[in-house]
Amino acid sequence: MTNNAVFNNENHPLYMMINNTYVDPASVTPPEGDASTSGRLYMVTTSTLAVSSGQNQLIQITNPNLSGKNLYISRISGGVSAAATLNLYSGGTVSGGTTPTPFNCYFGSALTSIASARTTAGSVTGTPTLFMSSPLAAGMFTIEFTGGIIVPPNRSITLSVGPGAISAGSNISWWEH
Numbered sequence: 001m002t003n004n005a006v007f008n009n010e011n012h013p014l015y016m017m018i019n020n021t022y023v024d025p026a027s028v029t030p031p032e033g034d035a036s037t038s039g040r041l042y043m044v045t046t047s048t049l050a051v052s053s054g055q056n057q058l059i060q061i062t063n064p065n066l067s068g069k070n071l072y073i074s075r076i077s078g079g080v081s082a083a084a085t086l087n088l089y090s091g092g093t094v095s096g097g098t099t100p101t102p103f104n105c106y107f108g109s110a111l112t113s114i115a116s117a118r119t120t121a122g123s124v125t126g127t128p129t130l131f132m133s134s135p136l137a138a139g140m141f142t143i144e145f146t147g148g149i150i151v152p153p154n155r156s157i158t159l160s161v162g163p164g165a166i167s168a169g170s171n172i173s174w175w176e177h
Contacts, residue, residue: 038106042173060157061172071150072151072176074174083136083138084161085162098118098120115174
């Protein structure tokens with residue numbers, strides 16, 4: 001008895017197409033796909049706001065001490081009304097503003113992020129370490145990290161867009177493990 005493969009081949013395509021019972025195709029997804037499926041992909045966003053001259057739009061995500069998890073930065077995106085600079089810092093202090101609750105990208109999930117967030121317009125103070133700077137033209141921007149930036153416990157990442165008299169909206173997404 002022959003051992004017929006379930007996949008089509010060039011010698012017997014019609015026979016194989018009729019008898020192929022394989023109905024679940026393989027799918028390949030970046031790590032964010034698995035994180036989202038398990039309810040561990042989160043996002044913080046600022047609404048599109050006017051930023052005063054000399055100010056920056058800021059988002060800071062902090063992984064609390066003893067959390068036992070790392071934050072894997074997935075993507076930074078947004079848009080600006082005029083040319084600006086996007087800076088990413090390790091650490092630093094962001095004061096004032098609002099403390100939005102990170103949004104779980106699995107709609108309806110009861111899981112919550114361990115991270116805390118702060119959004120405001122101003123300047124990063126303290127002793128931040130600048131590790132990425134990129135000029136932005138007016139329009140949308142997206143920077144994919146796919147987990148390439150890791151924020152361990154007791155550390156933070158700060159996104160700064162500006163400075164200048166601009167309107168800007170920014171987003172940062174991450175997963176936790």
